[in-house]
Amino acid sequence: MNTIAIFKIIFRGWWRNKLFILISLISLTVGLGCTNLLVTFFIHEYNIEQQTPDRHLIFALRQDSPMEEGVKVSYVNANTAEQIKGKYAEITDMLRLNGMYADICKYNGIKYEHPLFICADSTLNKFFHYTTLEGSLSTVLTTPDKIAISETFARKLFHGHSGIGEMIEIIDADGKTQKYEVGAILKERPQSFLHFDLLTGITGEFWGGPTLLKLHPGASASLLQEKIRKDKIPTLTPGSTQYYVDALKNLYFNTNKNSKQQELPYFQQSDVPLLYIGLISALLVLAIACFNYTNLSLSRTLQQIKMIHIEKLMGAQLKEIRRQLFYDATLTVLLSFLFSLLLINDLLPWFNELLSAHLSLSFFFSWQVLPLLLAFISAMAVIPGLYISRKLSRQTLSEYSHNYTGRRKQQQIWILVTLQFIFSIGLVYATAMAQAQMGLLKSRACRYENTIELNGKSPFYKELKNINGIESISLSMSSVLNAWMHELPMQQPNGSVKHYYTIQIPTDTAFLSTMHIRQLAGVSPAKAYQEYSHPVFINESYARILNIDASKIGHNLREFDTFSDSLSILAGIIENFPFNSLEEEISGQKISFAPESSLTRAGMFIQARLHPETRHETLAQIKELWEKMYDGREFQYTDMHQQFMQRNKIITTLSKILISYSLIAMVLTCFGLFGISWYAVRHRTREIAIRKVHGALNRQIVWALNRSFLWQILIAYTIAIPLVWWLMEHWLAQFAYRASATWWNFVLPLALVLVVTGITVTIHSYRAARSNPTESLKTE
Secondary structure, three states, X not given: OOHHHHHHHHHHHHHHOHHHHHHHHHHHHHHHHHHHHHHHHHHHHHOOOOOOOOHHHEEEEEEEOOOOOOOEEOOEEHHHHHHHHHHOOOEEEEEEEEEOOOOEEEEOOEEEEOOOEEEEOOOHHHHOOOOEEEEOHHHHHHOOOEEEEEHHHHHHHHXXXXXXXXXXXXXXXXXXXXXXXXXXXXXXXXXXXEOOOEEEEOOOOOOEEOEEEEEOOOOOHHHHHHHHHHOOOOOOOOOOOOEEEEEHHHHHEEOOOEOOOOOOOOEOOEEHHHHHXXXXXXXXXXXXXXXXXXXXXXXXHHHHHHHHHHHHHOOOOHHHHHHHHHHHHHXXXXXXXXXXXXXXXXXXXXXXXXXXXXOOHHHHHOOOOHHHHHHHHHHHHHHHHHHHHHHHHOOOHHHHHHHHOOHHHHHHHHHHHHHHHHHHHHHHHHHHHHHHHHHHHHHHHHHHOOEEEEXXXXXXXXXXXXXXXXEEEEEEOOOOOOOOEEEEEEEOOOOOEEEEEEEEEEEOOOHHHHOOOOEEEEOOHHHHHHHOOOEEEEEHHHHHHHOOOHHHOOOEHHHOOOOOOOOOEEEEEEOOOOOOOOOOOOOEEEEEEOOHHHXXXXXXXXXXXXXXXHHHHHHHHHHHHHHHHOOOXXXXXXXXXXXXXXXXXXXHHHHHHHHHHHHHHHHXXXXXXXXXXXXXXXXXXXXXXXXXXXXXXXXXXXXXXXXXXXXXXHHHHHHHHHHHHHHHHHHHOOOOOOOOOOHHHHHHHHHHHHHHHHHHHHHHHHHHHHOOHHHHHHHO
């Protein structure tokens, strides 16, 4: 037989078994697509700045956070950075960076919202090499009012024509405008640690920010760190904090050692637990897909054996039969791989948005990924192909019946199916626990639903109160979700001093009702304002820190907090309300009440709760009022619910990943069960017929075929649940507020897998039970 004839035979066989081939292709395509996507993402993240040859010499100078115990901030005072650079010979170069205020970028009358704008030292190219498509980067970094634009953002602004020499306007949140001349267009850098739309140099006053150091080859970062500490280079809080010289990857890989208070959007950062959980989920899905492929291949084995013997009778040689079997197995895997690339291309935008990633399809064909993908696919295609071609080509029909329908082969299939159940149950349980944590987050976030925060002046506030769509409105001197934190040192019974951090929000008496904050003790805010000249409310955490209860209401707060002002009177205690990630314990919160005149003098924030049914119309009215009163200033507001959820992105992202992969796993499990139940029914046709002849009912036959799968599910459940429970407990340990496992979380995986298995297997078994036993015995 020539190659064309072999392929004809293969495609005819596929057509005769089109359902099984279709399921095999879909199963492998989904498994390979999901795995390749997350494995490539894993490679992309771990090889950040791969194109920078001396990246191992770049270190981040960080220090202990003065506001968060046990975490670090990437901040160095400008003078301190210069001092360190000049003092230590190990340092060859220093790079200071910081974010710039930019709400609007305006060009030719067109506005682009929230561009990512940063400033950097002229040493930027010594750390990260940027290629200029046009202009000069060094000129931009050393000349005031010059700006460089990324390739992607330049396409938005200039639509393909040269932008060098063009003037653009940057408008900040206060409406102040600064003009810049475009001096360079920068080519995009793959796997870049830095991300920005606009870049300018540090040519004026610079207070401080993240600082990177480049060391001499062979210089020790740990010894440099010890020198800096020994010389007592001043930190933000000298004496209580210290500096760290950390490798760049420590800043890139986000752990609980990184500050939650400091946002660095221009640094590409990746969450380590999320990375590993996603990778494990993808590998489990691939394993299920491979088990499906194996099970479905076994279902076709008997027909392939019969076909081989017919071909032998027709004069086919052994090597031709081997080639045919090899091509059959290999072609299935290769087609699945090609289809998986199409699937990846469609999923890539959703995946990038979900994980804030910067993957492109071209990266899959880069030298970092393509050799691994080709080696993996080759192994998946060639090894099974060689095994099947050599094994089946030598089998006689009687040998097949002995080897492939005997007890030994049934045990192998039993193990494969049980492993498939283990992975499926594990993914469902992990999803249930992630959803439980998601439910806790939503319960905390509900107080911020339909609530916005604006920065406005007194006339705007007065007009805003007249809009009907606003349910409640309050005026504050501080932003709620970005309130300033204050240090509160408290002496402990053993004589040591523990540092707590509290927030204070000067506001009006409508604040508690607007923010849906429940009062636990004391008089109402309106009454407190009448009874006391300077009333304050504290939350449960603050009361616990001060070791006071409701009996102390009416006392001067300074009796318990020596850092409080002498006028504040404790008027009530409120519940803790969250404003940060669930990873952080809620700190002490103090709400003080002041007249509107005092709040407006110091600058103010407006919190407004909107009626949900008229939210969009109300926002349109607020925007219209804003544009009328602030001519030329872009309407800006903060969706408090969205911002709070963004701070807990680690939960929402993991939940979405696990839900997606659990659904995929269940679908693939259905495919595998379909094949294996067909295989089981096919090989028990005679047994079913004999049972029916002896009077067995349909339900008894259905139960007999389902019983073995039930035992497999129970065994898989007892193995999977303890292991996945331990893994999820380890993940939940990072949260100060975490969901606890309930009976429902344990029952759901078992119930779901039982239902899916029962439906899939029963379809085949019921059809077999209703068949005519006489016809079955004749054919068998």
